[in-house]
Amino acid sequence: MKNVTIYTDGSCSGNPGPGGYGAILLWGKECRELSGGFLKTTNNRMEIMAAIVSLKALKEKCQVILYSDSKYLVDTMAKGWIYRWKSNGWKRNKRDPVLNLDLWKQLLKLTTTHSVEFRWIKGHDGKEENERCDELAVQAAKASNLPEDTEYVLSVNPY
Numbered sequence: 001m002k003n004v005t006i007y008t009d010g011s012c013s014g015n016p017g018p019g020g021y022g023a024i025l026l027w028g029k030e031c032r033e034l035s036g037g038f039l040k041t042t043n044n045r046m047e048i049m050a051a052i053v054s055l056k057a058l059k060e061k062c063q064v065i066l067y068s069d070s071k072y073l074v075d076t077m078a079k080g081w082i083y084r085w086k087s088n089g090w091k092r093n094k095r096d097p098v099l100n101l102d103l104w105k106q107l108l109k110l111t112t113t114h115s116v117e118f119r120w121i122k123g124h125d126g127k128e129e130n131e132r133c134d135e136l137a138v139q140a141a142k143a144s145n146l147p148e149d150t151e152y153v154l155s156v157n158p159y
Helices: 043-056 072-078 081-086 101-113 128-141 148-156
Strands: 002-012 017-027 030-041 062-068 114-118
Touching: 002 128, 017 043, 017 128, 030 114, 030 128, 030 148, 043 062, 043 072, 043 081, 043 101, 043 128, 072 101, 072 114, 072 128, 081 101
Parallel strands: 002 062, 062 114
Antiparallel strands: 002 017, 017 030
């Protein structure tokens, strides 16, 4: 299996508001940057989206170390919260539904394709790849003609 290191970050101007994600994929001497954004979304959604887009970009099964400054993302995956949520019918506890369910389901499926280790990295601490991901995410959130994050819009206004 190919070894890939991924750095990700999400950004949102307002929460909710225009948001973006950025990612850097590194393997061997190769480097690929990815970014995108949505008109109205949340920071947490962009953090998860960065991981999803990164893993979807891999053309073959890979051994991945994914770095993120999002405790929400890293703890959910590394501490296995996502498996508990799934076994609880996608509830965080007996009553509260899991937020961002559409994205968690996508990410969970991708982790069955690739072997992924999620690691937390302190944000804005001078790590070059993390800083670049932040730049990509912020730039993406400022782009014109951003698409709607339809799943987010439906989750806050289902009618």
